[in-house]
Each structure stands twice: as structure tokens, then as C-alpha cells.
Amino acid sequence: MTVQVGEELTPEDVAAVARDDATVAISEPVREQVRASRERVASVIEGDDAVYGINTGFGELVTERIPREDLEDLQHNLLRSHASGQGEELGREEVRALLLTRLHALSLGYSGVRETVVETLAGMLNHGVHPVVRTYGSLGASGDLAPLAHLALVLIGEGEATIDGERLSGETALEQAGLEPLSLAPKEGLALINGTQLTAGLAALAVVDAEGLLDAADAAGALTTEVGMGTTVTSSEAIADVRPHPGHRVSATNVRRLTADSEIVESHRNCDRVQDAYSLRCLPQVHGAVRDAVAHLREAVETELNSATDNPLIFDADTVEPRASQTESAAVVSGGNFHGAPLAHRLDYVTNAVTDLAAMSERRVDRLLNPNVQESHLTPFLATESGVESGLMIAQYTAASLVSDCRAHGSPGVDNVPVSGGQEDHVSMSATSVLGLGEVLDQARRVVAIELLCGAEAAEYVDDSLSHGLGTAALYEAIRDAVDPLSGDRQLDGDIDAIAARIQSWSLRDRVAAALEDGFVE
Template structure:
């Protein structure tokens, strides 16, 4: 697969580059736009007026005018000084997401970089040159400065990068991609580090992962409802139709598709129980609300991926008001498109919603294991020999711990620490929001894996003459591919890992979707 940058980038494109070794290419029309933007910067340099990002200092030092002979040093020093990140190094897929989103943003033609800059970034993606980037350091305004500076160091032959698993100095890594270190021209250092690309890249991966997890969570809830002798009437079209939130309708449709032709559900349709507990009965409402939150995040991510978030931005002089710094052909406009609030707030919202998804999943786990509330056909904690064995008791403890960890991540997007001598007095913490959202997704994925471990085990207590639904049967088989039924107490960590890995890879979702007439609802 090849992704064209500078045109239209989707979260799926980012995931393809990050995870599936998709390459990138730069269409000629995009190259023309990049060249035109660079010519505008050159005209401003020749005019020699004071213009932020080209011949002034940065942040609080904006009033410092830089002589023309020092402009290259200005850009190189900017990159070096801002490469001050800390914490764990980003993983391979995260760095590749950062690379492709940075390349795409520069290729939009509002940053004024030379064609050689975008070519070098494209070569790094295609040849697997992955800069060593630390997780922490971005405030989400002015964009993701520190992480992007670590990326930019490699372009000038400094810093470090991994190539085929080997850690190399920046210059040696570039040579592996048959590129030479760049000497940055005016504006290029700032263009390379100013933008929301770490936030946007991680958020794109989060959207793809969250949407996949939601389908598996619907399936897990459907299987729990089935083997726990609950009713699927609560997922009826009639109920969803009189409260038509879009996500509710999707999750309700999924439960109906998954449990179609279920003899287990039919076996107790006329039982004397009036209502199920909320964790079963309200699945479409809660899962649906999470879907709506993730859809809201997708909308922002799709916009952000295709936005110019540099500062200052380079325009044709005819397109902006006269007060901007400009020549006859170019205008350099300072603004705040680097501020990560549009992503930070939606990332926090989505992360909190996914936390609720995990919380409801954990409650369904309890209903399968807890002898005080579980159905009479189930053994306490699904233990073969209750008392002597603990069965899956501690799996619910782990789920509870993971949910608590999700809740502890909070909402970094409402935090603020002024920097740069007060010039940058309100920041977004959007990169922290993105990192936390991905951590919440990982923990939620493991809670859903625990629910699948327990619901598959509960299925062993159901009359084996009764068939599962078309989707829940495939789900049960998918779990049993990697985890055997209990034949006594055993360590469960590997079981949970194995199921979580099948969720993460998409294999489990795809297996179930293939059995449904119209796949999962959308």
C-alpha cells in the first residue's frame, strides 16, 4: 500500500504507515505547492523585514533580531535546544505515525520548507529510519515542540534513529536511507518542530483502535448476556428507535446480529425474570454513548490531520489582510493553529468514555463470577471444584485494578502551566491527553479480554445441545483458539495476554465479522 501525502490523510492511512509498512509518495501537484510556498519565504528573506520564525528569536525572545549571516545557526540551534524530551522512548508505530503526519503537514504548502525537506522525511518513512523520540516534553502549544525536535535532529545528521533494529547516530541513519544531512534554510527549523503532529498521530491510532475495540466489546457483552441467561430484547430496534442516538442504534444492531439464531437465548425467553441488571440491560445505551464520543474524536482527528498547524504560516499575499508581514507575493502570518485544544478536549472525553466501557465490562465479569448474583447454572467463580479451587476469581480483581488505572489518567487537557516567560501563557497538554488515551485503550482492551475469558468459560456450563448465535459462536471459537477451558486452577496472565493480543491485532473482530450477514453495524 502507498499513501499519497499532501492530499487527504485519514486515520486509517496513518495506521497503515505506522503498522503495515505502507510507503508514502509525494504527487507532483503537491511538490509544486511546496516549491511555491518556499519561494514566498525566499521573497520575505530578501526583503529583510523582521518576521517571526525567519529572522527573529522565538517565544519570549521574539524581539531579538537575527543578522542574515546567522539565520542557518538560528534554525539549527532551535532544533537542538528544543530536543529536551524525557520519559520512555516512543515505540516504532508511534514514531512512524509522527513521521507521516509531520511530512503530510509540511506537504500542505503553508510552512515554506524546501522540497528536500519533504523528500528526506519521505525517505525516512520508506526506508525505515525511525528517530529516537522521548514521550514527554510537549505542552501541546506551540504544538509538540520537544518530540518534533528529536525527530528533526536526525534530518540535520544529529540525534539518534533506529534502522532495522539497530540504533545509529543521525548521520549514519540518514545514509542508510541514501540521504545526506540537511543544512536548514530560514524558517525550516521552526516548521519542523511547530505543529500538533504527535498529538494527531497518536490520536489517529487511538481512533482506529477504539472503533475496533467497541465492536469486540459489543460481542463480549452479547456473549456474556447469552451465557448468563440474559435477554437481548433490550437491544431491539423498537427501544433504539424511540431514543435515536446513533451509537445506541449501532451497538443494539450488533447485539442482534451476534445473537441471531441463538438457541441459548431462545431457551429462556419466557422465563420469570422481569429485568436484567444494568450492565446487561443498558449495554446499547452505554456502549453507544462511547461510540458517539469516539466518533466525535474521529471528526477532530480527520480535520487536524489535514490542517496547517505551523506558526507562522505562509500565504499568497492576496489571501490575507494587509497588516501581515508581507511582500508583493507572500504573507507571513502568526497565529495559534499549533494549539492542541481541539484534540485535547476530545481525547479526554473519549478516554473517559472508554473508561466507562471498561467499567461496564468489569461489572459483567462480576455477574458471571460472583456467587451472590450469578445464575444458578454457573459455579462460583467458574471454579471446577469450588473452595479447593478459586477458578477465575482473581481475574475480576485484575479487571477492577485496570478500570481504576483508567480512571486515574484524568483529564490532562484542562491543565495549564505557563512557559516561555509568560509569552506562552496557556497551553493544551494535548500530547499528554493522546498518550493517556492510548494507555486507557490498552487497559480497556485487557478488561474486555478478561470478560471474554470469563464468558467463554461460562459457556462450558451451558447445555451443549443449545447453539450459540452466529456471531457469539465465532467469538467463543476465537477465544478457544488461544485459551483452553479450565481443568483446574492455573496462572491466568498468559490467557489474558493471548486474548488481548487477538483483539489488538483485529483478528478476533474480523473472524466474528465474517460470520455476520452484514458484518458489524456502522
């Protein structure tokens, strides 16, 4: 697969490049728009006006005018001074997402960089040159400055990068890939670091992960409902029709498809229980609300991926109102497209929604294990010899711990710390928001893995003459391919890891979808 940068970029494209090493290409029309943007910058440089990002200092130092002979040093010093991140280094896929989204944004033709800059970024992706980028340092305004500075240093032969896991100097890494270090021209240093690409790139991966997690959670809930002798009537189309939230309809349809033709469900359809607990009965409403939150985030991410988010932006002179930094052919306009608020608020919203998804999954785990509420055909904590053995008791403890950790992430997108001498007096913390969402998705994935582990074990206690549904049968088999039934107490962390990995890779989802007539609802 090859992704064309400078055209329409999707979260799936980001995942393909970041995780599957899809290559990137730059079409001739995109090259033309990059060259045209650079020509506009050149026309401004020839003038005498002070233009932010080209011949002035940055942030609070915007009033400092830079002589022509120092403009190259200005751009290089910008990268060096801003590469001040801390924390662990970003993983390989995260760096690739960052490289791709920065390359794509520069290719839109509003940043004023030379063609060689986008060519070098594309070459780094295609040859596996992955800059060493520290995790923390971005405030989400003026964009993700510190992480992008660590990335951009490699373009000038500084910093560090890895190739095939080997850590090298930026210069050596470029040399091994057959690439030349760049000497940056005016505007290029700022264009490389000013933008929301860490937030947008990781948010794109988070959207893909969240959508896969939701399908896994629907499947886990369907299996728990089935083996816990609950009813699937609560996922009926009639109920969804009279409260038609889109996500509700999707999750309800998934549960119906997963349990279609289930003899287990049919076996207790006429039982004397009036209602199931909320964690079963309200699955479509809660999972559906999380789906709607993720869809809202996807909308913002798709917009952000295809937006020009650095500052200043370069336009045709005819497209904006006259201003001081304008020539006959070009206008350099300072604004705030680097501010991460459009993503930060939705990221926080989804973080909280995914936490709720994990919380409901943990409650369903309890209903399978807890002898005070579980069905009579199940043993306490699904132990093969209760008392002597604890069975899956502590798996529920782990799920509860993971949910508590999810709740601790809060809403960093409403925080603010003024910086740069008060010039940058309201920031978004969008990078903190997206990093937090990534952690919550990982924790929630493990909670759902625990529910799947417990659901498959509970299935061992169901009358084996009764068949599972179309989807739950495939789900049970997929879990059993990953972990064996209990034959006594054993270490469970590897079991949880194995199922979580299959959720993350979508292999569990894809196997179940193949067994369904129409797959999962998209």
C-alpha cells in the same frame, strides 16, 4: 499500499503507515505547492522586515533580530535546544505516525520548507529510519515541540535513529538509507517542530483502536448476555427508534446480529425474570454513548490531520489582510493553529468514555463469577472444583485494578502551566491527553479480554445441545483458539494477553464479522 501525502489523510492511512509499513509518495501537484510556498518565503527573506520564525528569536525571544549570516544556525540551534524530552522512548509505530503526520502537514504548502525537506522525511519513512523520540516534553502549544525536535534532529544528521532495531547516530542512519543530512534554510527548523503532529498522529491510532475495541466490547457483552441467560430484547430496534442516538443504534444492532439464531437465548425467553442488571440491560446505551464520543474525536482528528498547524503560516499576499511581514507575492502570518485544544478536550472526553466502557465490562465479569448474583447453572468463580480451586476469581480483581487505573488519568486538557517567560501563557496539554488515552485503551482492552475469557468459560456450563448465535459461536471458537477451557487452576496472565492481542490486531473482530451476514455495523 501507498499513501499519497499532501492529499487527504485518514486515521486508517496513519495506521497503515505506522503499523503495516505502507509506503508514502509525493505527487507532482503536491511538490508544486511545496515549491510555491518556499518561493513565498524567499521573497520575504529578501526584505528587511522582522518576521517571526525567519529572522527573529522564538517565544519570549521574539524581539531578538537575527543577522542574515546566522539564520542557518538559528534553525539548527532551535532543534538542538528543543530536543529536551524525557521519559521512555516512543515505540516504532508511534514514531512512524509522527513522521507521517509531520510530512503530510509540511506537504500542504503553508509551511515554506524546501522540497528536499519533504523528500527526506518521505525517504526516512520508506527506508525505515526511525528517530529516537522521548515521550514527554510537549505542552500541546506551541505544538508538540520537544518530540518533534528529537525527530527533526535526524534530518540534519544529529540525534539518534533506529533501522531494523539497530540504534545509530542520525548521520549514520541517514547514510545507511542512502539519504543526505540537510542544512536547514530559514523557517525550516521552526516548520519541522511547530505543530500538533504527535497529538494528531497518536490520536489517529487511538481512533482506530477505540473503534475496534468497541466492536470487541459489543461482542463480549453479547456473549455474556447469552451465557448468563440474559435477554437481548433490550437491544431491540424499537427501543433504539424512540431514543435515536447513532451509537446506541450501532451497538444494539451488533448485539442482535451476534446473537441471531441463538438457541441459548431462546431457551429462557419466557423465564420469570423481569429485568436484567444495568450492565446487561443498558449495554446499547452505554456502549453507544462511547461510540458517539469516539465519532466526535474522529471528526476532529480527520480535520487536524489535514490542517496546517505550524506558525507562522505562509500565504499568497492576496489572501490575507496587509501586514508588516508582507511582500507583493507573500504574507507570513503568525497565529495559533499549533494549539492542541481542539484535540485535547475530545481526547479527555473519550478517555473518560472508554473508562466507562471498561467499568461496565468489569461489572459483567462480576455477574458471571460472583456466586451471589450469577445464574444457577454456573459454578462460583467458574472453578471446576470450587473451594479447592479459585477459578477466574482473581481475573475480576485484575479487571477492577485496570478500571481503577483508567480512572486515575483525569483530564489533563484543562490544565495549564505558563511557559516561555509568560509569552506562551495558555497551553493545551494535548500530548498528555493522547498519551493517557493510549494507556486507557490498553487497560480497557485487557478488561474486555477478561470478559471474553470469562464468557467463554461460562459457555462450558451451558447445555451443549443448545447452539450459540451466529456471531457468538464464532467468538467462542476464536477465544478457544487462543486459550483452552479451565481444567483446574492455572496462571491466567498469558490467557488475558493472548485475547487482548487478538482484540488489538482486529483478528478477533474480523473472524466474528466474517460469520455475520452483514458484519459489524460501521
